[in-house]
Amino acid sequence: MSLDFGWLRWILTVAFGAICVKSLLTVVYNVYFHPLRNFPGPKLAAATPFPFVWRIVNGRMVKWTQELHDKYGIVVRIHPDELSFIGSSAWKDIFLAPRPQLPKPTIGALETPSRVPSMTTIPDAENHHRQRKIISHAFSPRALQEQEYILQKWTDLLITRLHDQGKEVDVCEWYNYLTFDVIGNLCFGESFHCLETAENHPWIAAIFPGIKIAQILTIFHHFPPLDKLVRWGLPFVIAEKIKENHTFTSQKIDQRITAKSERPDFMKYILENNYPGGMTREEINSTVTLLILAGSETSAQTLTGATYFALSNPPVMERLKQEIRRTFAKDPSKIMVSRVSELPYMHAVIQETLRIHPTEPIAVPRQVDRPIEVCGVSVPAGVRVGIPMQTAFRTSFNFVEPDTFIPERWLDDADPKFARDDKAMFEPFLVGPRNCIGMPLAWAEMKLTLAKILLNFDLELSEKNAGDWSAQKVFLLHDKKPLYVKIMPRL
Numbered sequence: 001m002s003l004d005f006g007w008l009r010w011i012l013t014v015a016f017g018a019i020c021v022k023s024l025l026t027v028v029y030n031v032y033f034h035p036l037r038n039f040p041g042p043k044l045a046a047a048t049p050f051p052f053v054w055r056i057v058n059g060r061m062v063k064w065t066q067e068l069h070d071k072y073g074i075v076v077r078i079h080p081d082e083l084s085f086i087g088s089s090a091w092k093d094i095f096l097a098p099r100p101q102l103p104k105p106t107i108g109a110l111e112t113p114s115r116v117p118s119m120t121t122i123p124d125a126e127n128h129h130r131q132r133k134i135i136s137h138a139f140s141p142r143a144l145q146e147q148e149y150i151l152q153k154w155t156d157l158l159i160t161r162l163h164d165q166g167k168e169v170d171v172c173e174w175y176n177y178l179t180f181d182v183i184g185n186l187c188f189g190e191s192f193h194c195l196e197t198a199e200n201h202p203w204i205a206a207i208f209p210g211i212k213i214a215q216i217l218t219i220f221h222h223f224p225p226l227d228k229l230v231r232w233g234l235p236f237v238i239a240e241k242i243k244e245n246h247t248f249t250s251q252k253i254d255q256r257i258t259a260k261s262e263r264p265d266f267m268k269y270i271l272e273n274n275y276p277g278g279m280t281r282e283e284i285n286s287t288v289t290l291l292i293l294a295g296s297e298t299s300a301q302t303l304t305g306a307t308y309f310a311l312s313n314p315p316v317m318e319r320l321k322q323e324i325r326r327t328f329a330k331d332p333s334k335i336m337v338s339r340v341s342e343l344p345y346m347h348a349v350i351q352e353t354l355r356i357h358p359t360e361p362i363a364v365p366r367q368v369d370r371p372i373e374v375c376g377v378s379v380p381a382g383v384r385v386g387i388p389m390q391t392a393f394r395t396s397f398n399f400v401e402p403d404t405f406i407p408e409r410w411l412d413d414a415d416p417k418f419a420r421d422d423k424a425m426f427e428p429f430l431v432g433p434r435n436c437i438g439m440p441l442a443w444a445e446m447k448l449t450l451a452k453i454l455l456n457f458d459l460e461l462s463e464k465n466a467g468d469w470s471a472q473k474v475f476l477l478h479d480k481k482p483l484y485v486k487i488m489p490r491l
């Protein structure tokens with residue numbers, strides 16, 4: 001008996017035809033009738049999300065937005081529903097002025113392993129505030145003072161371990177070991193033992209590929225209903241890793257809670273201030289995972305960047321070494337957070353690193369839920385607006401010699417030509433109620449580390465590094481590369 005599948009062919013043809021007609025109508029609407037139709041930008045990016053999602057997949061979003069802003073100016077329509085701004089008043093217009101604050105869009109947001117949002121993935125302002133109020137106690141000036149001994153202990157261990165190594169190390173890896181151990185201590189009361197073992201803990205080894213996959217999978221958010229399929233299917237793809245990481249975090253937090261310790265780490269403050277109706281245990285798990293990521297990779301990337309840029313510009317390295325060695329030569333034990341904070345040139349080197357190589361290079365946009373004005377133009381509700389930091393920090397619209405590493409531009413006695421720099425554009429830690437809560441900790445950790453490294457070692461770039469270290473793809477974070485450096489002990 002032969003089966004007649006004619007009806008199936010007919011259904012498929014009709015379905016395919018309907019999809020084509022709907023897509024065509026959407027394209028026509030996006031280009032000619034959409035509220036953003038008059039904004040500048042490439043027609044293809046206005047018509048469909050494909051050019052945008054392609055840059056997410058190939059990690060070239062930074063290069064693309066740079067080219068678009070060079071061509072179209074300070075505002076560009078980079079997606080049918082998204083505008084990109086690089087004018088400094090955009091910080092105020094998007095992140096400070098709207099009250100209540102604009103929510104984070106669910107499109108493009110990474111999910112936490114448990115699906116319970118962390119402080120940073122919660123879209124709405126009210127719930128974000130509820131969590132941030134509790135977490136903020138762990139980042140007060142007093143808490144940072146109490147936590148300094150942890151920074152001191154682990155930066156000292158980094159120096160000892162570097163003395164044990166051969167002549168050449170991948171500093172990217174070692175800065176990561178340091179920042180993970182510090183943040184492990186602050187979150188769980190116990191380090192990840194990376195510095196001791198010179199290895200990444202499996203939790204860490206799993207998280208980076210996980211972020212990359214999750215970021216690439218966000219492209220399906222742009223093609224509903226495929227987003228639902230991915231949400232359903234993702235756990236099957238990386239189920240084991242998700243479960244392992246989730247269990248690890250949960251167990252470590254359990255242990256820290258049971259220990260009832262008075263160590264001044266993050267958990268002490270979270271537990272002390274978690275009033276009834278505050279954070280649920282699952283929210284604590286998700287937010288601790290966020291703290292580990294936000295508090296480690298960012299500082300490690302910036303330390304690697306500062307090392308690379310200073311070594312690539314010998315007069316900068318010379319001036320930086322002089323400042324540190326002159327200040328601490330007589331008594332290296334006096335390298336305290338309060339004292340390293342007073343070194344203007346080191347501050348300028350790190351700022352310039354964050355300008356050339358910010359840790360959040362691409363826009364993390366906001367959802368416009370009411371008409372607003374950004375950089376003097378009216379933006380309708382229902383779209384997304386963002387500031388791509390790397391593009392905004394490295395454009396001649398905002399900075400003189402934007403691609404050149406010049407820490408001197410940040411000094412009080414800078415060359416008058418740098419008066420043309422729009423310094424209000426430079427906000428590498430974000431502004432507003434969702435800015436970086438760990439900024440003082442980050443500064444303290446980075447300055448302490450750089451000071452100790454340059455007091456103890458002379459450094460030189462290895463011939464093993466190929467090309468420009470800072471030319472990296474971006475999958476939300478920089479797709480980091482090793483940085484091989486020859487280290488020569490001097491103390």
Ligand code: HEM
Pocket residue numbers: 119120121132290291292294295296298299302354359360364428429430433434435436437438439441442
């Ligand atoms: C060079 C170092 C760092 C830079 C440049 C940096 C930058 C940023 C930026 C741009 C954001 C906003 C993310 C978004 O778009 O939502 C952010 C958020 C955050 N950062 Fe940092 N960060 C650094 C270090 C740290 C450290 C050491 C910690 C400590 C744990 C930390 C904890 C956080 C947290 C918890 C958030 C989320 C805040 C919220 O959602 O309210 N960061 N950071």
